[in-house]
Amino acid sequence: MTQAPAKSLLVPDARTRARNASERRFRLMGMAAVAIGLVALVVLLVSVLGNGLSSFRQTYVTIPITLDAAVLDKSGNRNPDEMKKVTTLGYGKLMQTALIAALAEKGVDTGDLKPKEIMGMMSKEAPADLREAVLSDPSLVGQTITFPAFATSRIDGYFKGRVTMESAARDANINPEQLALADRMAAAGLIETRLNWGFLTRPDASELRPEAAGLGVAILGSAYMMIVVLVLSLPIGVAASIYLEELAPKNRWTDLIEINIANLAAVPSIVFGILALALFINIAGLPQSAPIVGGLVLTLMTLPTIIIATRASLKAVPPSIRDAALGVGASKMQTIFHHVLPLAMPGILTGTILGLARALGESAPLLLIGMVAFVRDYPSAPPEGLFDPASALPVQVYSWTQRADPAFVERASGAIIVLLVFLLAMNALAIILRRRFERRW
Amino acid sequence: MTIRFPLLSALMAALACGPAAARDNLQIAGSSTVLPYATIVAELFGENFDHPTPVVEGGGSGAGRKKLCEGLGEATIDIANSSSRIKQSDLDLCNANGVTGVMEVRFGYDGIVFAALRDAPEYAFTPAHWFRAMSARIVQDGALVENRLRDWAEVDPALPPQEIIAFIPGSKHGTREVFDHNVLLAGCKETGAYDLYAAAAIGDEEAVKKEAEKACLDLRTDGLAVEIDGDYTETLARVQANPTGIGVFGLSFYQSNTDRLRVYTMSGVTPSVDTIASGEYPVSRPLYFYVKLAHMGVIPGLREYVAFFLSDEVAGPDGPLADYGLVPDPELHKTQAMVAAEQPMEPLSQ
Numbered sequence: 001m002t003q004a005p006a007k008s009l010l011v012p013d014a015r016t017r018a019r020n021a022s023e024r025r026f027r028l029m030g031m032a033a034v035a036i037g038l039v040a041l042v043v044l045l046v047s048v049l050g051n052g053l054s055s056f057r058q059t060y061v062t063i064p065i066t067l068d069a070a071v072l073d074k075s076g077n078r079n080p081d082e083m084k085k086v087t088t089l090g091y092g093k094l095m096q097t098a099l100i101a102a103l104a105e106k107g108v109d110t111g112d113l114k115p116k117e118i119m120g121m122m123s124k125e126a127p128a129d130l131r132e133a134v135l136s137d138p139s140l141v142g143q144t145i146t147f148p149a150f151a152t153s154r155i156d157g158y159f160k161g162r163v164t165m166e167s168a169a170r171d172a173n174i175n176p177e178q179l180a181l182a183d184r185m186a187a188a189g190l191i192e193t194r195l196n197w198g199f200l201t202r203p204d205a206s207e208l209r210p211e212a213a214g215l216g217v218a219i220l221g222s223a224y225m226m227i228v229v230l231v232l233s234l235p236i237g238v239a240a241s242i243y244l245e246e247l248a249p250k251n252r253w254t255d256l257i258e259i260n261i262a263n264l265a266a267v268p269s270i271v272f273g274i275l276a277l278a279l280f281i282n283i284a285g286l287p288q289s290a291p292i293v294g295g296l297v298l299t300l301m302t303l304p305t306i307i308i309a310t311r312a313s314l315k316a317v318p319p320s321i322r323d324a325a326l327g328v329g330a331s332k333m334q335t336i337f338h339h340v341l342p343l344a345m346p347g348i349l350t351g352t353i354l355g356l357a358r359a360l361g362e363s364a365p366l367l368l369i370g371m372v373a374f375v376r377d378y379p380s381a382p383p384e385g386l387f388d389p390a391s392a393l394p395v396q397v398y399s400w401t402q403r404a405d406p407a408f409v410e411r412a413s414g415a416i417i418v419l420l421v422f423l424l425a426m427n428a429l430a431i432i433l434r435r436r437f438e439r440r441w
Numbered sequence: 442m443t444i445r446f447p448l449l450s451a452l453m454a455a456l457a458c459g460p461a462a463a464r465d466n467l468q469i470a471g472s473s474t475v476l477p478y479a480t481i482v483a484e485l486f487g488e489n490f491d492h493p494t495p496v497v498e499g500g501g502s503g504a505g506r507k508k509l510c511e512g513l514g515e516a517t518i519d520i521a522n523s524s525s526r527i528k529q530s531d532l533d534l535c536n537a538n539g540v541t542g543v544m545e546v547r548f549g550y551d552g553i554v555f556a557a558l559r560d561a562p563e564y565a566f567t568p569a570h571w572f573r574a575m576s577a578r579i580v581q582d583g584a585l586v587e588n589r590l591r592d593w594a595e596v597d598p599a600l601p602p603q604e605i606i607a608f609i610p611g612s613k614h615g616t617r618e619v620f621d622h623n624v625l626l627a628g629c630k631e632t633g634a635y636d637l638y639a640a641a642a643i644g645d646e647e648a649v650k651k652e653a654e655k656a657c658l659d660l661r662t663d664g665l666a667v668e669i670d671g672d673y674t675e676t677l678a679r680v681q682a683n684p685t686g687i688g689v690f691g692l693s694f695y696q697s698n699t700d701r702l703r704v705y706t707m708s709g710v711t712p713s714v715d716t717i718a719s720g721e722y723p724v725s726r727p728l729y730f731y732v733k734l735a736h737m738g739v740i741p742g743l744r745e746y747v748a749f750f751l752s753d754e755v756a757g758p759d760g761p762l763a764d765y766g767l768v769p770d771p772e773l774h775k776t777q778a779m780v781a782a783e784q785p786m787e788p789l790s791q
Contacts, residue, residue, distance in 0.1 A: 087489045089754075124761075128488045167700040170559065206480040207697070208765055285516045288468055289496050370470070374480040376487055376494035377466065389466060389496040399499070402672050404477065404697040 048420070052413025058196035058211060059156040060148040061122055061185070063102040065095060067134060069142045078138040091127035091134075092119070095149070106188040111177050121178050123150035125205060125212035151191060153210040153407035155182050159193045162406070199414060203376040204391065204399075210407035213400070215415055217375050221291050221390030222360060222422075224382060228295025229302055229359050234352055236299075237306035238341075244307075245314045246336055265304035272301050273365030281369060288370035289389035291379065297369065298359040305358065309351020313344040346437035353430040357423050363394035371395055393419045464515040465741050467495035471505020471522030472615060473672055474551060474691055475728055478762050479522055482750045485761065490749070492742030497522075502615045506731065509543070510535035513735050519743050521731045524551065524615030529789050542734030545786035546747065547776060548756050550768035552692035552717040553619055553724040556702040558684050562601040564705045568723070570596050572628025574605050575666045577659035580634045588661050608679045608688040609660075611670035619726040620689060621658050624707075627723070629657035677701070692717065693766025717768040725768065734785055751777050 007013060012020065069076065071094055073083050096119040103110055103118070110118060126149035133147070134140050150156075154174035157163035159182075168176045185191040202214030248254045276297040280286045286293050317340050325335040366372060372395045379388035391399075393415060400412035469479055476499045487494025500508075502523040509521035510531055527545065535543060555566060573596045578585045594602035610616040629635045638653035660666045667686075669676045673694040680688040680702075687705070692712055695702055704712060707724055716722040730750075737744050749755060751773065756762050758769045770776065 084491070088485070131488070163700075171700040172696050173699070206484045207477040208481050208761060209484075281516060282511075285514075287464060287516060288518070289498070370468075370496075370498055372498060372500075373470075374476070374483060374497040376484060389468075402473070402499075402674055404673060404694045406698065406701075 048413050048416050050413075051410055052415075052417045054160045054162075055410045055414030056196060056199055057160070057193050058198065059151040059159050059191060059193045061099070061126075061151050061191050062146060062148045063098055063190060064144050065098040065130065065147045066144045067141050068094065072134060073138070073141050078141060080135050080138055083135060083138060083141075086131070088127040088131055091131045092124075095119070095122065095127055095130060102190060103185070106190060108181070108184050108188050108190070110181060113177055113181060117175075117178060118181070120174075121152055121155050121182060123152050123209050123211045125150055125209045150209075150211045151182070153405060155179070155191070156193070156211050157407060158182060159186070159191075160410075162410070199411070200418070203378065204374055204396065205376075206374070207403055207405050207408075210403070210405045210411065213408070213411055215393065215396060215418055217378055218391040218393045218396035218415070219418070220379055220385075221294070221371070221375075222393045224291035224379065224386055224390060225295040225298055225392060226356055226360060227382065228292060228386065229298045229356060230352070232295070232299045233302045233306050233355070237303050237352075238310055238348060240303075241307050241310035241314060242336060242341070245311050246340070247332070261304050261307055265308060268364075269301055269362050270364040270368070272297050273368035275300070276365060277368045287387055287389070289373050289375065290387050291390050291392075292386040293369045294366055294371050294392060295386070297365045298362060301362065301365065302355040302359050305355035306348075306352050309355070310344070310348045313347025313351070314340060316347065317343045343439060346433050346439075350430045350434045353426050353433070357426040357430075360426070361394055361419065361423060363392070363398055366392055366395050372399055374399070393422070466493040467520065467740060467742055467746055468498075468518040469495055469520040469522060469730075470498040470500055470508050470518050471520075471730070472502040472524040472728075473499040474502075474524040474615060475522035475730065477693065477765060478548075478728070478767055479730070481761055481765060482746075482755060485755065486742075486746055486749055490742065490745055492745065495742070495746060501613060503613070506531045507534065509731055509733060510538055510540050512538040513540060513733070515740075517733075519733055519736045519740050520747075523729045523731060524726065525618055526727075526729065527731055527786075527789070532789065540733060540735065542785040544732040544734050544747075544780070544783060546730050546732060546751065546780060547727045547770060548730065548751060548767075548773075549728055549762065549770045550717055550725045551728050551766075552712045552714075552722060552768060553616055553623075553726070554690050554692050554695050554704050554712045555687055555707065556680075556690050556695055556704045557687045558680060559701060559703050561684065561687075561703060562603060564593070564600055564687075565709065566705050567631070567708050568624045568628035569631040570600065570628070571607075571624045572632055572634070572657075573597075575607060575609070575625065575660055576629070576634070576657070577661050578634070578656075580632050580637060585634060585637050591665070604685050605665045606667065606683055606686045607665070608667045608669050608676045608683075608686055610676075610689055611668040613670060615726070616689065616691065619724060623724045626654060626657050691766070692768070696766040714763060714766070714768050718771060727770075728767070731786075734783055737783060747780055748777075751780055 071090060072086055075082050096115055099118060099122065100115055129149065130147060152174070154163050154168070154171065155178070158168070158179050163171070163174065163179070165176045165179060168174045168179050182191055198212070199214050200219065201216045202212060203217045205213040244254060244257065276293060280293045280296055281288060321339050321343065322335050325339045326332075330338065363372075371390070371392055373389065373391065375389045375391045377389070379385035379390045397412050397415045397419065400408045400415060469483070476497060479497045483495040483497050486492070502525055505518075505521035506523055506527055508518050511517050527543070532543070535541070573579050573588070573590060574593065576588055579588045579590070590596055591605060592602055593600040593605055596605070609620060626635075635653050635657055638656040639649050642649040642652035644652070660668075667679065669679065673690050676688040676690060677698065680686045690702070692714070695704055707722060710716050710722045712722045712724075717725045732743070732747055753773070754760055756767070756769060756773060760769075763769055
């Protein structure tokens, strides 16, 4: 028998070195995984913010416009119903005259541009806005008002760097002389780029006027759907969980229900869309494109999430609380509503908010129920408004990315930013609720 | 907890009475090619009439026509946009569901253009070029052989030497039908492949024709003919990723992106609103929408919308639709008269 060679504890042997090395490798792999995730996030944020932040600013042409009573209100009654006969075409002519006059007054050289080309720098939405303003306040007729009107998306793109002189030379929708005139108008203070709240409040617009497109209808539609989801899924989900967790006997049936709820949570969302089309639209006869139908689909989708979260937080309430309540003579009902449910509330709310956040970003089921649509009228106030057509934030992103005009790319990214802000706010609220009210035993 | 229940009961009340209230906005669905035109008209309609802005959905021509034929009533759509003509199967479905009066409205034409990035070389195409580049089999020394051409210069020495790669619309697109019929089939006949297919086919005259036409439309499967099932924005993205690629676009899409794309001639004609209207440019198709006549006078604004869509100031040569790339229909006045008479469409002659 030979004696093993003496080993020092201070000098690691081969096996220890190998183990240490493998630990270092694992650590590095973990760091690499985190780094990849971070890089992906940064790339995503940079591209979305880089493309989309500019959609919150818009280029306006601000000119004084004389609202000529002889054109706008021939009868002189200032009666909006009669004044409606003047279409946007009539207002367009008025605006063209005002624009040319304003250029002449400021001494801006218009070069060889024809009046139609100069007017072509204004958005087609501008006369419609002017008409709207006049019809809602007929007393404006006869006055001279200073009216900020949208410039077209190409002029807007020029001031944001998307359109250049070289690209304009090849572009059928704008020419370099118009851009040069835009520069001179900016120098004269007629054109400026400033914050555009309209991006959040205005409705969608057609391909001829991307500069006027906004998220107003989509935000309202999403909000309405979230109201429906909250109002339906929270009570139903909580009631179902309380029954399953606290009252139901444990047998084969409840096991089956439990498995099915877990399975439902994993069903692809488009399947819920098909179900909704058959059930709510074809059988129940609810209207197409309406937030109520969208809300009902998303409720179906969110329910399993809420039930699972609620059951988990009910389970986390220690049995001693229940025992104590029952021990001093509370009924089962009283135990649940006075003691268990309040303690489980932070967990339930967190689960609900996360479920809502998921529902807010969902677009696939809405495809089938007609919410991926061009909707320009705001839905009225709930509850009637729930049946009016509306759009939703994620589907607005989808439909803008399909439009031909490059200006819609910027707006789609802007819509993504708005959606991300809403999601972040909801997740932050969930974290705050959890931190604030959660109790540990 | 206390605020939830009033909200819930309000919702229940709304559920009970809501759907009974009459729908006052139009519902339109269908072709994504017609979608931009329909949104432009809807926007103007909402602005200038006392009716709310119609709700316009995309989803594709076939899906739109199917929705139109789902039945009558407020839960169904009023108008289906379509970039190809309605099919007998759609009309059968309509009849089965009680939708009997359908009015066919042709409001203009759409050109289909071949375009590439700005700095791509110059091509002058003919249908025969496209057939030789895209087809599964081509004619060589009087016989059909598998297509192994990889370069446009091999297709025709007059074309610049550049690798063949083309992004064509997928089979669910209305655009594809036109591409098949006006380009591939024309090229097939021009190069003589059609006659060879017809000679090989068996059966009566009708069967031979069908067989040969079908064989003409077989595309090569080695990855040089890429079918795009999405919309033109996807085609554009693919062309940008493959600078040697050539894409098939709608004229209106090209007109919105002239700063990035250059367009190629077909049989010596440059596509434009004028050359398509005159019929010189060979690749174009009519655009339609189909109106449910039973909803006329029931859904408020339907009659006005259809008349407004077809009015000279909208669909005419100086209207906003032409600005966007619609080729105006020279027979617009006939259609206007037909719409005024609310004349249902004749049975398809086939």
